[in-house]
Amino acid sequence: MQRSQVDRSSRRLGVTLVFCLVFGLLAPTTQAQMVTGRHMEDFAKVFSLEGTQVQEWTAYEIACSVPANVLWPGDHATFTFRIENKGDRAIQGPGRIHVVHYGTRGRPGDVWKPQVFKVADVETVTTDVNVPARGARTIQVQPRIPETFGAYGLTLDLGNRGKAFVATCVRVPQADPGRVQFPTYALDLPWPHEMSVEVYRLFKRLGIKGARTEGGYGSIEHAHVDWAMENDLTLMLTVGCAATPREQQPLGRGRPWLDDDNSMKQGAKEDLAWLPSFDKEFERYLKSVLVQHGWPKGPINAVELWNEPWEGVSISGWGADCLRFREIYRHMAQAVLDARKEAGVQVLIGGACSSSNTRDKLFCDGTDDFLPILDFVSIHYQPLAADPALEPKWVHRQSEYGPVRVWDTESWVANSEDRVAAVIATMRAMGQSRTAGIYHGNVYESQKHRFDGQEAAVVQAWAPAAGVAAVQKFIGQRAFRELLFKNGLPWIVVFDGIDGEDDGTIVVVGDLGGAYDKNRSLFRLVRVNDDAKLTISDSGGTSRLMDFYGNPVPSAGGKIVVPLNGLGYFLRTDGSKGSFTRLKEELMQARIEGYAPVEIIAGDMTAAIGNRPAVKLRLTNVLNRPVTGRLSVQLGDLQIQNSSEDIRLGANQTREVTLKIVEGRPAADNRYPLSVTFDAGPDGKAEHHELIRVNAIARRTITVDGSLEDWQGAIPQPVDEGQRIGRSMTEAAYLPFQKVDESRGSGAATAWLACDRDHFYFAARVSGKGKGMIRFETRDDDSYFYPEKATDQGKELLWPAGVRRFSYRRDPDLPSGNGQFNIQIAFNVVPPQDKPMLTHPPGTMPRFMSYMDTDYEFALNQVGDQYGGGTEIVCLLKPGAPRKHFYPRQPQATTDGGPVKSGSLVVRPDGDGRIFECAIPWSELPLVKKRLDAGRTIKFSYRINNGAAAYELAAGRSVSKDNPLTFHNDWSTHWANELEFGIEN
Numbered sequence: 001m002q003r004s005q006v007d008r009s010s011r012r013l014g015v016t017l018v019f020c021l022v023f024g025l026l027a028p029t030t031q032a033q034m035v036t037g038r039h040m041e042d043f044a045k046v047f048s049l050e051g052t053q054v055q056e057w058t059a060y061e062i063a064c065s066v067p068a069n070v071l072w073p074g075d076h077a078t079f080t081f082r083i084e085n086k087g088d089r090a091i092q093g094p095g096r097i098h099v100v101h102y103g104t105r106g107r108p109g110d111v112w113k114p115q116v117f118k119v120a121d122v123e124t125v126t127t128d129v130n131v132p133a134r135g136a137r138t139i140q141v142q143p144r145i146p147e148t149f150g151a152y153g154l155t156l157d158l159g160n161r162g163k164a165f166v167a168t169c170v171r172v173p174q175a176d177p178g179r180v181q182f183p184t185y186a187l188d189l190p191w192p193h194e195m196s197v198e199v200y201r202l203f204k205r206l207g208i209k210g211a212r213t214e215g216g217y218g219s220i221e222h223a224h225v226d227w228a229m230e231n232d233l234t235l236m237l238t239v240g241c242a243a244t245p246r247e248q249q250p251l252g253r254g255r256p257w258l259d260d261d262n263s264m265k266q267g268a269k270e271d272l273a274w275l276p277s278f279d280k281e282f283e284r285y286l287k288s289v290l291v292q293h294g295w296p297k298g299p300i301n302a303v304e305l306w307n308e309p310w311e312g313v314s315i316s317g318w319g320a321d322c323l324r325f326r327e328i329y330r331h332m333a334q335a336v337l338d339a340r341k342e343a344g345v346q347v348l349i350g351g352a353c354s355s356s357n358t359r360d361k362l363f364c365d366g367t368d369d370f371l372p373i374l375d376f377v378s379i380h381y382q383p384l385a386a387d388p389a390l391e392p393k394w395v396h397r398q399s400e401y402g403p404v405r406v407w408d409t410e411s412w413v414a415n416s417e418d419r420v421a422a423v424i425a426t427m428r429a430m431g432q433s434r435t436a437g438i439y440h441g442n443v444y445e446s447q448k449h450r451f452d453g454q455e456a457a458v459v460q461a462w463a464p465a466a467g468v469a470a471v472q473k474f475i476g477q478r479a480f481r482e483l484l485f486k487n488g489l490p491w492i493v494v495f496d497g498i499d500g501e502d503d504g505t506i507v508v509v510g511d512l513g514g515a516y517d518k519n520r521s522l523f524r525l526v527r528v529n530d531d532a533k534l535t536i537s538d539s540g541g542t543s544r545l546m547d548f549y550g551n552p553v554p555s556a557g558g559k560i561v562v563p564l565n566g567l568g569y570f571l572r573t574d575g576s577k578g579s580f581t582r583l584k585e586e587l588m589q590a591r592i593e594g595y596a597p598v599e600i601i602a603g604d605m606t607a608a609i610g611n612r613p614a615v616k617l618r619l620t621n622v623l624n625r626p627v628t629g630r631l632s633v634q635l636g637d638l639q640i641q642n643s644s645e646d647i648r649l650g651a652n653q654t655r656e657v658t659l660k661i662v663e664g665r666p667a668a669d670n671r672y673p674l675s676v677t678f679d680a681g682p683d684g685k686a687e688h689h690e691l692i693r694v695n696a697i698a699r700r701t702i703t704v705d706g707s708l709e710d711w712q713g714a715i716p717q718p719v720d721e722g723q724r725i726g727r728s729m730t731e732a733a734y735l736p737f738q739k740v741d742e743s744r745g746s747g748a749a750t751a752w753l754a755c756d757r758d759h760f761y762f763a764a765r766v767s768g769k770g771k772g773m774i775r776f777e778t779r780d781d782d783s784y785f786y787p788e789k790a791t792d793q794g795k796e797l798l799w800p801a802g803v804r805r806f807s808y809r810r811d812p813d814l815p816s817g818n819g820q821f822n823i824q825i826a827f828n829v830v831p832p833q834d835k836p837m838l839t840h841p842p843g844t845m846p847r848f849m850s851y852m853d854t855d856y857e858f859a860l861n862q863v864g865d866q867y868g869g870g871t872e873i874v875c876l877l878k879p880g881a882p883r884k885h886f887y888p889r890q891p892q893a894t895t896d897g898g899p900v901k902s903g904s905l906v907v908r909p910d911g912d913g914r915i916f917e918c919a920i921p922w923s924e925l926p927l928v929k930k931r932l933d934a935g936r937t938i939k940f941s942y943r944i945n946n947g948a949a950a951y952e953l954a955a956g957r958s959v960s961k962d963n964p965l966t967f968h969n970d971w972s973t974h975w976a977n978e979l980e981f982g983i984e985n
Contacts, residue, residue, distance in 0.1 A: 514566010532594020
């Protein structure tokens, strides 16, 4: 997310659009998402401020003897506070400073709103407070801040005059010194008016080596490169409009969307992309900045173009077409290339704040023209979905600057210290060489106070700062090595040492559901008990456990016990020779308790009940020791051969169990209640309950007329409210200012599948009606952009002659139909190892994060009467085509998606709903036909877009998990395309 600031009153620079600061900070529209500082839940309760009212005075910190309120071991801090008496009575007598050890924790299902909790009351310091009426005084106190790593809040208590919170500090491990060219962690710098050297000192004291800040035209002075150099901080510049002169903006101002009469919408987000005539000046300016301040003689190590430059509209002032982005990007890259050549600087080039946006902007034409000038892909809010790490052409790029790096530059999902270690460790495991993870406002608060003609700048260090410091100390620049258990739990994330093998760090996380939506994680169905734990020997004291603050957790009786919850815990050694290898060996043999021992995945039947199909269960022993248990299975009224048997599974072994149906009748709704129990006695019990189905494609020829008569006897594939898809966290974070109707949709759908020698057939009866879509074959791309004339509150403005009108006037229509009224169908037929994306990052396992499953995807669209009526089938994905979203003016590839003229689709009313019926020739699905002709199964799913509601066939199924790449759009919630279908004999 990003703030964009519009200042029409600026005279100094003569610009309309000053500092659309592109470093992930807040606009008022996003402020409701972030909850920081004094606004956090239970803040007043923890600091005993409830029911108290400050009476005619205020107090604030103006200095601390320790930089940025960050204490290292052994530091003693003296705080200076200014008390201002606003009343007519003097404040006399002793005041008391209360010191409270506190923390923050995340709330289940909410990454934005931390909750404050009290650890302990530390001490109360009494100090003289004598402030005359309408006067002010300063006091100094040196409270006892314990050596325990964590956060400490200070309140000033003036008795019956009230109590106020005055400071927060943290005690953290001493940071490692020195500059780093490409830090693995970076935090955002604040607004220019909030900048002070104390902010930069906070970064140094916490061990943070990287920052993101604005780097647009005329703004480099606000990056304070001198402070960055003094504090070992590298800067990534996010290049936005900044101080672009007014006359270099089309129409002399930013361009919001337009109403139908071409009048500007007031108060809307604006496009701030400048005129092409300014590109060379922008390039000259950026080159001069990099020549002077590029690494190694300066702090700048990278530049990216704009923050979140989404198509259509964004929070940061981008609203231009992708062609304009490509033009400016080339000029930005040329500035870097020239600075490298002229001054020998080492600066990376990158963008575009998500993997899908990078593909849509730079690789939509199917060429690799931009690959030499893409040193990193920046991504935002892609939890367990850093899919640039799976792109072979990016991962294996041959360049002086190595492969295309994956940099998370804004994914604020760990906004309390309890989540920091788990999130950063797993981000690194996903292949991200730079991480963010935490909103800066939850880490620190820059304050500036003016009094008596002077300014006092201080920084309040909030509790998550302690978690960040611990991660920097114990992970820092260490390289991710592997997940120790590739087919089991817990998540043990191994990092190599910097100063030799025995300097390594291990992070243990029991349950990724504590940091992410559990539906996106592998082993999402495994039950984790509250008392789950891992026990190892401390190897004679050489192995050590630390909590997420970095505090030692003592062993007992030579044993280290690690809680297995959603938090991250550090394991390290004393550095003695061979100690890290011994630690890993101990972990491989650890005693793991508190998990359901087996994950149970149920596959559907792929033949009709009358053909006596089989049910396949995939059992995975998540423990690192063998387990033996009794497997018991029930499947509604169907009788199963060998419904109960003893099963032995080796450590972390996966085994497939096939259970044949011997008798039973088909269910009219094709839903069969499955109950599975695996009872391993002392090792625990696993239970699984799921409605499974028969997935069989009818072999018949269908007349596509919307009548459904030809489908009599075909096996239905229904979806209902249990398979409803909500708005994803990614989409909410990308467009927080857009209001979305989250009301429940109009209900369910039932679909049928068939095929013959020439076609694949699909039909669905869908509840609810909706508006038709445009016809993409004849879409007028220019109609989405500004006309020659627009009006601003009655004043007519003319677009410059000879300049492509690149600013969006409205939201673009996409053929996927998310948020509209259509159907998407998807086929998964290519083996994982043969798909164009890697299956997983090195050191992990398949499905650890998002992965490519779908090979062919089609949208089945009803065309609105105003666009000529009828229907349209659009291919969204097929082998050899680039993944893209088909925005207006997006360059085409040689092999590409688009309207399918050879197919047929009918959509007709059906009471309160609609019937969709289509035929797609096998020429559009050759690999699907090849697999079916070979007598093999395929994987298939469908998605119903029903306005505010969406439903997917695979939603909630055990074989599936949340996977953004299954359907378009990439930023919506989708469920993996893993439902297996057979074909009738």
